Structure formats: structure tokens, C-alpha cells
Amino acid sequence: MCGIAGSLRLDGGQSADREVVRAMCGVLAHRGPDAEGLHADGPVVLGHRRLSILDLSDAGAQPMTNEDGTVWLSYNGQLFAFDDERRWLEGRGHVFRSHTDTEIIVHLYEELGDELLHRIDGMFAFALWDARRRRLLLARDRLGIKPLYYAVTGGRLLFASEVEAGRVTIEPYWELRPEAPRGPMSLSAAADEFEERFGRAVGAHMVADVPVGAFLSGGVDSSLVVAAAQQATGARLRTFSAAFRGDPERDESAHARAVAHILGSEHQDEDLAGDPARLLERAVWHADEPFGVSSALPLHGLARSARARVKVVLTGDGADEVFAGYPWRHRPESGPGARPGAWLTGAAQALLHSARTATWGGSFPRRWATDLSARLRRLARRPGERYAERLTAFTPEDLDVLLVPELRAVARQRWAENLVQRHFDARADLGPVSRRLMAELRSTLVDEMLTKVDRMTMSVGLEARVPFLDRRLVEWAFSLPAAVKLEDGVGKRLLREALARRVGREIAFRPKHGFDVPLARWLRTTLRPVVEDALGRAAVVRRGLFDPAAVSTLVESHLSGRADLSRRVYVLLALELWMRQFVDRVAAGGTTGAAEERPVGVGARGTS
Structure with a gap:
């Protein structure tokens, strides 16, 4: 596993951004502490930080090239069961200089071009420069196991394994197609x-x-x-x-x-x-x-x-x-074809629970009316939108209360678009659980x-x-x-x-136990000073994203022990700490620096 970074000029310039990419690699040093490499060719620079897993010798160094230097690869990941591919490539005359899976991709590209993506299995993200065609291929594994970020800015395409660190087209190369459905099976x-x-x-x-x-x-x-x-x-x-x-x-x-x-x-x-x-x-x-x-x-x-x-x-x-x-995400009322009557029964039970255990505070009748209104609105939503509420900390109704007015419409517009409804719409061929x-x-x-x-x-x-x-x-x-x-x-x-x-x-058959920390207690004790500083009224007003009174009510309800709102508090806390680390520091003219010095498209390919 490694870190990749690079730059491609889209403005016709031929001076490579070598020092920019070198700095990007420096920020990614934790991903690949064993070695660093750069390759520049006209408008492109490929950078790499190596974590040596296969072939620990220098023969596995990256960026890696083919025999004549016309294909260059910066690669993060691991291919699985690639011995057959190596034998096939050797049979076609390719000479290997290492025992890495990286070199498999280089030679497969020579044989198959972009079609290599349909042939390889594993977890990966890579940047491949075709010097003959003057073309950059960026690709990520089918399920998004390995990260790949990119930005088009200032006439350049920048890419990297992490955020810190001409014509661009993006297209999927894989969609999950299950094997033929099985009949009854014990x-x-x-x-x-x-x-x-x-x-x-x-x-x-x-x-x-x-x-x-x-x-x-x-x-x-x-x-x-x-x-x-x-x-x-x-x-x-x-x-x-x-x-x-x-x-x-x-x-x-x-x-x-x-x-x-x-x-x-x-x-x-x-x-x-x-x-x-x-x-x-x-x-x-x-x-x-x-x-x-x-x-x-x-x-x-x-x-x-x-x-x-x-x-x-x-x-x-x-x-x-x-x-x-x-299993709690698959209750019938949350899925396609759910009966409204069944959902309303669940809503009545949830309302009773909500009334007995007030969450955000406020008077009992007002909270009851607010919950009833919100749940009735949810009834009109599409299945994917209702299901999305089980995956997130805040519902659209929560955001209407929490966000400042100028952000509420934007948040609601992107709610279904960016979460799960589009995935529901795209796979109507599947059963409800699938x-x-x-x-x-x-x-x-x-x-x-x-x-x-x-x-x-x-x-x-x-x-x-x-x-x-x-x-x-x-x-x-x-x-x-x-x-x-x-x-x-x-x-x-x-x-x-x-x-x-x-x-x-x-x-x-032991009950499921999530991998987590004692968050509710930590937020009320050890991390309480951090919470009060980051989510106090002065900090919230200064940030300008949330309604101070709503945040205060939410935080106080948790800190006082009236309700366990730890997930919601943590989401707000993580956002504010991230803003301080990455946004405020840059705005003040600083840099984020190296990781240890700081205190605190899935299944797609892109070409240019």
C-alpha cells in the first residue's frame, strides 16, 4: 500500500509542477514511509510514496515504467491472484524486472489499454501516463476500497490518495451484476x-x-x-x-x-x-x-x-x-413497497417513545407536535429517502432547525440527490433487501x-x-x-x-456489538472542555453555519445527561475541529504541514 499524487497541465504548458508534487508526496509520507519517487514528462508529474509489501527491493520502486519508458505508473493497492496474469504476459514476450503486482498493470496496459480494468481484481487506485498518446488514466477499484481524489484548478488536474495532498472525462467501468439468482437454498x-x-x-x-x-x-x-x-x-x-x-x-x-x-x-x-x-x-x-x-x-x-x-x-x-x-435497517416500513399503514403504526410507537424521552429539549406538547409533523412528512418521501434517515445523524427536519436560514434550502436540495435515493432508483431490478x-x-x-x-x-x-x-x-x-x-x-x-x-x-449468535468508543461518556467528561470550546456560542456564531440556540440546546441536552445525542454532537465537533485545522489555518496564511507535526467515484476511471 502506498500514496500517490500528481499533476497534469491542461493549459498547454509543458513545464511540470515537480516541486508541487514533491510537496504533495511529503504530506503523504505516512502512507508510504519506505521510499519516494517522482517522474516528470512534459505536462505531467507522477509522485509516489512507497510502503513496501511485495518485492522489498529497489526493483519495486515507483513510479514504474515498461521496457521502453513509454508507460509510467504510480499505483496504490494490491492485486489478488495475479500469477496467471504474469504467466500470460510472459508468454507474450514481456520481461519483468520485479515481483510486484505494479508491473502487472504496466504490461496489461500495453496489451489491453483501458480494458485492463475489466481484467484485474483487487483494491487499487492508480495514475498511468501513456507517453505516446500524451494521455493520463486515473482509475479506482470497483468498490472504492482505495481512495483517489482529484481537482481541476488553475489549468491543472491535481490528484492524490488524500485530500491534503484539457479535457477530462469520467465514466464507470463496472456495475455490480449478481450471479444468476439462486432458487431456494438451505x-x-x-x-x-x-x-x-x-x-x-x-x-x-x-x-x-x-x-x-x-x-x-x-x-x-x-x-x-x-x-x-x-x-x-x-x-x-x-x-x-x-x-x-x-x-x-x-x-x-x-x-x-x-x-x-x-x-x-x-x-x-x-x-x-x-x-x-x-x-x-x-x-x-x-x-x-x-x-x-x-x-x-x-x-x-x-x-x-x-x-x-x-x-x-x-x-x-x-x-x-x-x-x-x-437488521434494524431492513424493517418493512423502510423499504420499497412498504404499506403506509404499517409505517404509521411504527410512527405512533416512535412518537410515544419520543414523547417519553425528550431529546433536543423544549416543551412536551411542542416536541410532540414537531415530531408528528416531521414523521407525517416522511411518509410522503420515497423509499430511498426514508431509508437514508437510518444511515445519517441528522434528518432534513433536523437541519431545518440546526442550520442558518441561508443554508437550509441547499441542504434539503442535496439530501436525496447525494445519499441513497439514486442508488434505489438505479437498481429496481433487485429485491428489497438487496x-x-x-x-x-x-x-x-x-x-x-x-x-x-x-x-x-x-x-x-x-x-x-x-x-x-x-x-x-x-x-x-x-x-x-x-x-x-x-x-x-x-x-x-x-x-x-x-x-x-x-x-x-x-x-x-452473540448479539452484534459495534466497534466504537464510550463516546457518550467521553463527551460528558474527558472531552467536555473540547466540546464546550468548539461548540460554545461564541465559536458557533463565529463559524456562521449553525443556529447558536439550536446547537446550545442539542449540546446541553447531551452534556446534562437528559438524552444520548453523542452521535450528533460528535458530527458537529468533528466538523468544527476540521475547519480549524484545515480552513482557518490556510486562511491565516499557514499550511497544514506534515501529519505528525499537527496536534490536531467508486469503480470509475478518468482520462485526460
Whole structure:
């Protein structure tokens, strides 16, 4: 895994922005601490920061070229099961100078051009310069596992693995097409087939010339990864978990140790309860963008601990979005074809709960009337819009209260457009459960989970691999009957059945426990001074985005213990801290600098 950056002049100029790209690479040093490389050719500069995983010699240095220097590549990622491609290319006369997967892409491009994207499998983002055609190809893997950002500004196309750091066209090269739908299928038969397919996927993800470990929470997903990895290698795997000593509600380390003991992994846990302020500072910096996902905090701490022993980790990310791990998101009233009567019954129950546990404050009758009005408006929304409310911290009605007047119309206009309705509309061919999962796959998985995993692991030079997002496994999973994944409120039935064969049913069917910090308590105690400073009236007025009274009511409701609004408070807090770090500093004439010096299109290709 690495970091890529570069510049292409679109104004006809031929003087390359070498120093600009060198500076961009400097900001990405945490992604690739082992080496740096640049290649300039007329209007283009390719930059690279290397994290050596395959072929640790200098032969694997990037940017990498072909035999005659007409194709240059800056690449971040990992191809899986590429030995067959190498043999095919050697049979066609290509000479390899390294044992990397990077060189596979270079030579495949010589043979296939852009069509190579349909042939390779893995997680990747790359920039490829065709010197003969004077053309730059930017591409990202099908599911958005690896990041790629770009901007067209000042007559230049700039691109990089992270935000800090002529004619442009963008087009998708892949759309998920499930295998032929399966007929009725027993859970046992599905588990048999899953074990075989998942075993192949994990085995392909184990290829490396450096030590490989895994994150292990003791939950279904990570436990399956560890079991399959040890079976694939026949060796004990190094596993890592986060601990929160003294907080039994959040501490899963005992579950992780129990699973590690059964599976026989070499396990260690890292206590992250001691310094939440430092975790927050690092998470905000390395996220690059306003990022309101609090599980980034423990992941950064866990990644730092794991990096001391391994250079690659496997994770269980993607299993929930592919195999229906969030059953509460699939209640009938939230999906296509839902009956309004059923939804109103749910609304009445929710209203009663809301009336009993006032959230934002305000008088009881007023809050009741506000909730009733909001929920009746939601009834008129399309299925995707209603479903989106289960994925987000704030509804459109919340934003009407929270935002300053001049921003409310813009926020409401972009609500459905940028979230999940377009994914619902695009896949009317799928059943209700698969349609919701597709929306998650294209929205929260990419923009939250995979973003979090990439930024927090690469912040310490640790490569994370996600075998549940193996392309063939995903296409197979979407062909399965919905009941194999979700039934009677039990999510990931197939995965639980497969895991039960390894660790027993008690562990496999344990209630889901999210990977998170004791956020509600931290915001009221250790992080309270940060909250009061960043979200106090003076700070909110100065920022000019939110209504000070609404923010005050929200924050006070949480800090006083009247309600758990930790998710909403954290979203606002993360935004303000990001603004201070990246916007205010630049506006004041400063720079963001190197990461450790600061305190605090998925499946698409682009060409130019």
C-alpha cells in the first residue's frame, strides 16, 4: 500500500509542477514511509510514496515504467491472484524486472489499454501516463476500497490518495451484476459454499513479503477472517483488538481473547481508554475531510499498536453491507413497497417513545407536535429517502432547525440527490433487501467505513485488506435468497452459521456489538472542555453555519445527561475541529504541514 499524487497541465504548458508534487508526496509520507519517487514528462508529474509489501527491493520502486519508458505508473493497492496474469504476459514476450503486482498493470496496459480494468481484481487506485498518446488514466477499484481524489484548478488536474495532498472525462467501468439468482437454498448448503469461496478470497489477500496480521474483535466478521486466514496458511496469525478497561459496555477484549484462544491465534489487545483527546486530534487530522464517524478514534489507536508488529492486516469490513449485518435497517416500513399503514403504526410507537424521552429539549406538547409533523412528512418521501434517515445523524427536519436560514434550502436540495435515493432508483431490478444493501454498498460503506479504514491504518503505514469485498464473493452474495442473510430480525445468518462450525453457536449468535468508543461518556467528561470550546456560542456564531440556540440546546441536552445525542454532537465537533485545522489555518496564511507535526467515484476511471 502506498500514496500517490500528481499533476497534469491542461493549459498547454509543458513545464511540470515537480516541486508541487514533491510537496504533495511529503504530506503523504505516512502512507508510504519506505521510499519516494517522482517522474516528470512534459505536462505531467507522477509522485509516489512507497510502503513496501511485495518485492522489498529497489526493483519495486515507483513510479514504474515498461521496457521502453513509454508507460509510467504510480499505483496504490494490491492485486489478488495475479500469477496467471504474469504467466500470460510472459508468454507474450514481456520481461519483468520485479515481483510486484505494479508491473502487472504496466504490461496489461500495453496489451489491453483501458480494458485492463475489466481484467484485474483487487483494491487499487492508480495514475498511468501513456507517453505516446500524451494521455493520463486515473482509475479506482470497483468498490472504492482505495481512495483517489482529484481537482481541476488553475489549468491543472491535481490528484492524490488524500485530500491534503484539457479535457477530462469520467465514466464507470463496472456495475455490480449478481450471479444468476439462486432458487431456494438451505442455510447449511449456503454455508458450505460460502466457506469455499471465502477461503479462496482470504488466501488471495494473504499474499505479501512482510508479516500479515488481522484485527479481531470477537465478532462474527473478524472471527471468520482469522479462521480462514489460519486455515489458508497453516500458521498462527497475529491478531489485535481494542480494549476499554473499566467500561464493560464497550470493552470487547474478553470476547476477542476467547475467540483467539479457540482459533489459536497469537493475540494482543491495546487499552485505548487513557487518552481520548489525543485519539480525537489524530483522527480529525488523518481523516482529511469533515468525518463524523467516531469509530475512527479506536481504529487509529489499534492501527498504531498493530503496526509495531506487522505491516499488513486483514479486517472484517464490508460483511455487514454485503450479508445484511444491520437488521434494524431492513424493517418493512423502510423499504420499497412498504404499506403506509404499517409505517404509521411504527410512527405512533416512535412518537410515544419520543414523547417519553425528550431529546433536543423544549416543551412536551411542542416536541410532540414537531415530531408528528416531521414523521407525517416522511411518509410522503420515497423509499430511498426514508431509508437514508437510518444511515445519517441528522434528518432534513433536523437541519431545518440546526442550520442558518441561508443554508437550509441547499441542504434539503442535496439530501436525496447525494445519499441513497439514486442508488434505489438505479437498481429496481433487485429485491428489497438487496436494494437496501446496494444503497449501503454505494454510500455508507465507501464514504464512512472504507474511508475510515484507509485513513486510520495508512496514517501509521499499515495496509488494511478487506476480503469480504472480494469482487467475486460480492457478486455471489447478491445472488443469494434474502432469507439466507436476514430472517426474523437476525442479520448475517449465513455468516453466523459458518462461524458456529468453528467456535460454537453461543459465540456465533452473540448479539452484534459495534466497534466504537464510550463516546457518550467521553463527551460528558474527558472531552467536555473540547466540546464546550468548539461548540460554545461564541465559536458557533463565529463559524456562521449553525443556529447558536439550536446547537446550545442539542449540546446541553447531551452534556446534562437528559438524552444520548453523542452521535450528533460528535458530527458537529468533528466538523468544527476540521475547519480549524484545515480552513482557518490556510486562511491565516499557514499550511497544514506534515501529519505528525499537527496536534490536531467508486469503480470509475478518468482520462485526460
